[in-house]
Amino acid sequence: MATIKLVADYNADPCTGCKLCDIVCPSGAIKMEARKPVIDEALCIGCGRCVDRCPEDIMWMIQRSEPLVTTVHPDEVDQEAVTALLEKAGIEAAMSVCVCTLTPGSEIAASIIKGAKNLEEVCAATGMRSGCGIYCVAPALRLLEAAGCDMTPPGQHRWYPSTLSLYDLSDEVCAKYPDAYIEEDRAVFDPEHKYGPLSKEIL
Amino acid sequence: MNAHTAIKPPAFMHSDYGPALQPHVSETIESMVSVPLTEFFPNFAPAITSGYPETLEADLERVRAETRKSLALVDMSSIAATDSVNILASEHGFGLMGGWPYAEMIKTIREVVIERTGCTKIHLRLAIYRGFKEAEEVAEHFGFNEAFEGRVKGLGPFDQGVEVETVVGPMYLIKRAFDATKFIHAYYDDPREMYFNRLLYKSFKSFCMSYARYETRSVYHSMFGNRSGSVIPRALFDSDFIQQRYTFSSVLCTTPMGVIGVDATTDLYAIDRRITKSHLETYGRMQRLFAEIKDCVAIWDGGRWGYYLHGGGLIFGTLLTNHSDAFDLDQPVVAGFMQSPTAPVNFSRNKNLRGVVVNQAWVGAGIPYVTMPFTTPMYIVGEEQAQMWREDPTNPLLMDRATVVDSLHQGVAMACEKGQTDKLIVFDGSYGHLTCNQALADLLKARAPAVDKMVGEELLPKWLAQRGLS
Incomplete structure (x- = not known):
């Protein structure tokens, strides 16, 4: 909100x-x-x-x-769908996706379930990006991608489709950067091992 | 001048993003003192400059000499006379000690490259944080337009991107940063948000921040922990796109005392190892000393966003986030945007920080984060400044919670009374000493020997080993 x-x-x-x-x-x-x-x-x-x-x-x-x-209340949308979207994207419901407005992952997901189809519509629905406008973008794009939204970047360099997550890194990358605490961080941020790479095939 | 007389900090650039220049705390509150950091840690080596105006001209000569000395050893054979070269500079460097030492290093790089290579098409690219007018202000204030014969442009996270293939997948850098055939990484080593970067390959951070689109910055900060995030800048630096254009790095080296020299070479990994070791030894001691502060009121008194204002060489954000040892890589969760579901950390709150008095600081950029005024009493000095904060679109709720006070004295008195503390610490851009009141000075001087011993005997060996630097 x-x-x-x-x-x-x-x-x-x-x-x-x-x-x-x-x-x-x-x-x-x-x-x-x-x-x-x-x-x-x-x-x-x-x-x-x-x-x-x-x-x-x-x-x-x-x-x-x-x-x-600007807010999307949890009651407005199917909570099971919100949970499923968050899990598919590997975004924690309580994570402050936008740290300027404290908009949580669950609200971003809810706005997409409610009908937001692109980054601009998510911003308008939730108020995300009304602060610094920078750090919240990738989690929101990842949720949009997980929902199957069109990730073709719009014109005029408004945004680019960056959705990489800690859970996407290949074994090759983990081996190339062995001192980056990748496995350790995965264990911290996903203690139940419920997240994985975002499947591109489902889109 | 008595060693403990409060010292006026380095002069800073006026900006449209900040209020009209105000008298500093050191000029306003008579009871403040400036304690040389060597009184805390006698082994801290002297700096060649801490940015103070009395000696600045001679100090900049030393910066120039250090830059030339370091560049003399750099292999510049990758630059041909026919090349065009971008010197990439990052905004925060101009917040260090008034910005002049960093500016001097940049100007000297240009001169030396022309002398050594015959290349004259040398451009300055000023990476800024958020405000589109920051670069113009910096270029004018530091005389870059004249020094670079007009070849100066700003760039920011919202500018057109260029897709770069990396080992982790496509990332987006800012096209204008790389619109020459070659580039020079002109950096500074301020550890700044050590709670975010953990001093894990910090020297590479610009490649996923200053030189990158906001999507890449978001991936680095929000999609990774603050240890594993170190993959992103390295993947970008190691990419073919960067390596085909990269020539060398020149880094303004600091300790909490000030600028200690310039480190330039083609091998950024080597620079990073040297800087990391130096930082753990010096900034590490100051960070742990700050952790000894169990109650205080902080005063923002400088020409940058509040989180990034320095006191004793450390930014305010370090004081705010010293919930735990940011340098200990065994600590999985320090402050970060990505939060552990089982052990979240509120990086906008430190219960030991009982209040913040804003004498002067820039607005915008979402700083302070929206939660801070909800958990930490904030006092804004003067109605004129308060109006700036009211009109800050990035922090619409701050003035619902903050208190407007008529004077700095009033703000300090109210903050100390509400916070039940008698200790004051000032973030005014100072290096080489810490400006605070006598109560805090006495506390820190009493605790420093134990901190020095703990860091030297326990923490430093661990920090170094964790980074393969033993």
């Missing part, structure tokens, strides 16, 4: 239509129409990245009249 207090805004007159705000928006809230950004306030998670990116310095954040609370 994230509480979003800010929303992006901009001055249309000097906007050059460079699209950089659209490209860096993590939640798909900005769409270009007639070479101007159109901001969907319902999708804006208030990260401010567009403001920082704007080369003309004509974007800013304003306070929402009421905070937007």
Whole structure:
């Protein structure tokens, strides 16, 4: 869950239509129409990245009249499906996938079960990436991949399909880096040995 | 100047990401002292610079000389006169001792490469963390545009990527970092988040962080433990993509005392072994000394994000996360994004840290993590700074919990009263000494001999053996 207090805004007159705000928006809230950004306030998670990116310095954040609370409640979706997805991806339910918003793995999985089909829709549904926007991406992409979603990277380098996990490393890699505590870490983070490599064949 | 007079820290760069420059704690609170680290650990060797303005000009001459001395031994035959070369620099280096020593090393690298190889197409690529304007600020402040004749560009995790095939599978680096035929890894060895990197192949970290897209950074931090994560930067460094372009590394070497020299060679693994040994001996002692602090209030007082502000050569994050010995690789779980389901660690909370007073620090980047103001009382000095935090989109709940105070004195008084502590520690960018109050100075001086003995006789041999460095 994230509480979003800010929303992006901009001055249309000097906007050059460079699209950089659209490209860096993590939640798909900005769409270009007639070479101007159109901001969907319902999708804006208030990260401010567009403001920082704007080369003309004509974007800013304003306070929402009421905070937007983004969350997918566990009761909204089939919990068995959530558990199965987490297990397939090898993501712990309680893991704070997004450490800025404390969005747990279970909520990310729930958003996918509820219908999110790509990273932008997961962000809009959960508020994930409204903070630093960096460290939560791979677990979310892995859950999307495990759910069979299309992992073709979108245009404009919005994201790339990196989903590698500790559980995917081959015996060859383990042998090449014997001092990397791979087996030891697997035992720590998966004490019940329920996780394994993400099967590509199922997708 | 009395040795224990509070010392004004190295000057830092003004940034749009921080508040207007404020008077430092050392200038504001008369009872503060600056204890030379040699009073804790007499065997700490002197540094060639700790970044203080009084001697900075002469100090930078020494950095320049050390860089030239080290580069003189480097094989640069992989660089042809017709090549284009990117010097890759990382943002945090400009937060070390005001940033000038790192900047001087970078400028000297360029000069020497031109002299030795005849190559003149040398570009600076400044890797930044999150803010798109950070690189412009750094380039202007440190005179890089002039020094590199305009061949300066920033790069960040959101920039266009390039797919790199590695032994662990495809990873994504930032295309602009590698848009020349060759590159130089211009690094610094600040252990910084030792609780994340565990000093396990730390010298390679840039290859999965500064030079990498955010997806790769996420894989490193969130999909692995903080020991096994060391596979990712090494797999990238060992990849054909990197090895075809890599020329040599030049690393600004530090201890908690300050800059001690420059280590340059083509063999990054050799540099890493030397740095790791030095760090365990020096930063290891300071880390364990910080672990002796059972109650204190910390003051953020510098020009970087709060977690990354230095005091006594260690970042605030080290104090926050010293729940356990980060260097002991037998400890499976220290602080990390990937959490053990049976033994999770809240790396945003340390019960010994009773409060944080923010005199000045950058906003943004999700720092502090959203949990910290919920578990640690925070006091923001001044309404103007408070407004910056309110408008920080990366931490929307902080100001719901933090208290705005009129003055540093008021914040300190409130934090100490609420936290039931009389000990203050300052993170203001200082190396070579620790600025704190007398109560904490007395405690640390009393505990240091035992820490020194414990590290020297028990911990250091174990740490080294775990890394094959005995």
